[in-house]
Structures are given as C-alpha cells and as structure tokens.
Amino acid sequence: MIRLFAALFAALLMAGCASSLPPAPLKAATPDYKYLIGAGDSLNISVWRNPELSATVPVRPDGKITAPLVEDMVAIGKNPTELAREMEAKLKKYIQDPVVTIVVQGFVGPTSEQVRIVGQAARPAALNYKQDMTVLDAMISVGGITEFAAxxxxxxxxxxxxxxxxxxxxxxxxxxxxxxxNVELRPGDVIIIPESWF
Structure with missing residues (x-):
C-alpha cells in the first residue's frame, strides 16, 4: 500500500510534465480475466440437492464467509469457482459428493480489482472493474472532468x-x-487528473 501511495505521489509530480510519459497502450484487457471476490461482495451459494445448505451470504470485512456447515472460510482474493471447490471439500465431511455453485451478487471486489479516479474528476470514485472497460467508460461513471482539469x-x-x-x-x-x-483499462489502474495551472 505504501508503494502505491509513493507511486501516486510520483505520478502527481510527473503530471506537470505528462508529455514526457509514454502514451497508454490502446489494448490492455486480457481474455482470461477472472473476477476475484472482495469484502462487501454478496455470494449466492447453491448446494445441489441440498437446499437447506444453500444461502446468500456477505463477505465480511475480514474477507471470510460463514455458510451452513462451513464457518469462517476465507473468500477474499479467490474466484467463485475456486471458492466453490474449497467449499465442496469442506462439505464432504457431511454429505456425499457435494456440488456447489457460487454466484457473486452486489460486486465490490478487492481494491486490486477496482479502477480509481482521483483529482479533477467531477465525482472522484473507485469503480468496479469490468472486462474490456475503457477510459471512456470510467469517465462516464464519474461524470467527466471539471472545468479546472488539465x-x-x-x-x-x-x-x-x-x-x-x-x-x-x-x-x-x-x-x-x-x-x-480511448484506452482499455486493467484491474487496479489509477487515473490521476491534475488541475490546470491557469
């Protein structure tokens, strides 16, 4: 986290001479992107043939979930398929051949999966990354730039x-x-919009 703040500070210093920075590559999205679960997400857990074990649970701030017969399982940083396989392994103690499906609802995601826009955006924000998300998509979400933006x-x-x-x-x-x-974004990107000098 300290490295990120140091990089942001360095970027603010470089923003004054942004023309010396290379232009962002147009293509950045990767076709094999998999969403990672984060604190605040809501997970719909379905256990085939066992509706009493199915539930919708929140991912707590500590990154863990609690579901029927499974307590304090770490969910943060895993994709839904990985978490489903781990949950199946835990449920094997109680039921034969469990089949678990996990669907993420109410996406928040970890900060490594967000795109953050700071500085002279109309509404600076942290946005949930979506596959093939572009700078234009992000700027529409934050209402564009202010009249004072460079x-x-x-x-x-x-x-x-x-x-x-x-x-x-x-x-x-x-x-x-x-x-x-208009360039493609990646999870974890930060857009810094400096103020105009005049």
Whole structure:
C-alpha cells in the first residue's frame, strides 16, 4: 500500500510534465480475466440437492464467509469457482459428493480489482472493474472532468506493470471526441487528473 501511495505521489509530480510519459497502450484487457471476490461482495451459494445448505451470504470485512456447515472460510482474493471447490471439500465431511455453485451478487471486489479516479474528476470514485472497460467508460461513471482539469496531462498508473505511469489524453477524448485517446483499462489502474495551472 505504501508503494502505491509513493507511486501516486510520483505520478502527481510527473503530471506537470505528462508529455514526457509514454502514451497508454490502446489494448490492455486480457481474455482470461477472472473476477476475484472482495469484502462487501454478496455470494449466492447453491448446494445441489441440498437446499437447506444453500444461502446468500456477505463477505465480511475480514474477507471470510460463514455458510451452513462451513464457518469462517476465507473468500477474499479467490474466484467463485475456486471458492466453490474449497467449499465442496469442506462439505464432504457431511454429505456425499457435494456440488456447489457460487454466484457473486452486489460486486465490490478487492481494491486490486477496482479502477480509481482521483483529482479533477467531477465525482472522484473507485469503480468496479469490468472486462474490456475503457477510459471512456470510467469517465462516464464519474461524470467527466471539471472545468479546472488539465485533461491531456492526466496520468494512468498501472498496478499490474509495477506502477508504470502513462499519459492519457482525457481532454481530447471527452471534449474533442478523439476516440484514439480511448484506452482499455486493467484491474487496479489509477487515473490521476491534475488541475490546470491557469
């Protein structure tokens, strides 16, 4: 977490000279992306032929869940299929050949799965990442940029690339309709929008 704050601070310093940063790559999404469960998610757990063991449970702030016959199982950081297989292993003590299906409802996800927009966004926010999410999608969700934003000096910090910084051209995308400035995002990306100097 400290490394992320250090990278964000460095990016703010670089935002003044964002033109020296490389442009963000247009393509970034990976086809094998799997959602990771986070605190605050709601999980619908279905145990085939055992409706009394099926339930909808929240993922607690400590990252664990409690379901019928399964107490304090760590859910955070796992995809639903992995968690279902672990739950099947626990339930084998009580029922023969359990088949568990887990569906995530009310997505929150861990911070590593969110896209955060800070600075001169109309409504800075942390957004849940969605496959093939783009900068335009993120900016629509936060209401665009303020009148004081230096949109073309915005910086994208990519956590999956050791916090590498890229320049993104938000003003060109949002005010001029330049779709070549629309780039794909990855889970954990941070968009920093600096204030204009004049």
């Amino acid at each position: 949109g073309n000096r915005a910086v994208l910090i990519r956590a999956t690339e050791a916090n590498k910084a890229y320049n993104i051209r938000l003003h060109d995308l949002l005010k001029r309709g330049d779709v070549t400035a």
